Amino acid sequence: MRKGDLRNQVADAGRVVIITHRNADPDAVASAYATKLVVENIVRGTEVSIVHPDGISHASKQLLSKVGISYDYSREPHLQPRDFVLLIDVARIEQTGLVMDYVRNLVESGDVKIGLIDHHETYSELLSLASFYLYDPKASSSSELVYELASEYGIELPKQALTLLLGGIVFDTRRFVIVSPRVFRVVAELIEKGGNYGLVLESMYQRPSFAERVARLKSIKRARMLKLGDDVIIAVSHVSAYEGSAARALIDAGADLAIVVGSHNGEVRISTRASQRFIEVTGIATSKLMEYLASKLKGAGGGHSLAAALTVRGEYDVDELVERCIALLREVLPKDMKLKEITD
């Protein structure tokens, strides 16, 4: 789905402010960086800034340093009248550190215009506010969308930017687990034009930090294990950081659904990963599961079918939250499916 023309929006704007989701992952970083180049190309002299709320992820830092790109970005969004705000890889406005009411007021008063480039499955209220969007939940990544956009404008991106986009795609497809003919076409072009796939892989095979490895192991040690039927294993655990990586570790260790609660200062993040088998058996996408949990816990959540997350503000007892997640999971599962604790 698309609306509006990017060139016209940029030409009308004072500044272009690109904002990604918090703790920008390689897809967010790559698509923001390449979009900045696209915007500067289609309307010369445009002032473009990039905002990565709360900074960028560890994986993004590794990718940027391997590719040899560094650029300035702000960690908090500050909007001015006549800004054209281009939200990239953002499913929900809360992920940018802004709130919907504030953004809606700005848009309705005509002070700023909003654009969106995104691929998340969660339907975003942002679409109705945007004067430009390129929204395609069938795309593997925002990087794929931005590459296609650059091609439409006939823009030849520098090789480093192509490598970065390749990195965004490799990351969001989980190293080509989630694929389509289209993503392979884009990847083939990126490599043909000079994108360096070897460099992307090197950046991803780096040893995780000590803290991340400890979090992964702790999540396994603390996991509550449940089974659905005789085959599907669900693991629910908690860590103090790296909940996404910890959930991945539980899946790698054999779980079909992993829910990991992470408590940060005044905020709880819950990350979920699933195997294809979990979706086949239950018909539940993790994005739907996180949306449901978010609605019950008064937070915001969403994501993809095999990976999703939610955030809730406030201090919580993590053990209670683990129990709560299990209880809510029971509510969502089809009535004929019994969830049983796995004991020794």
Ligand SMILES: [Mn+2]
């Ligand atoms: Mn993405």
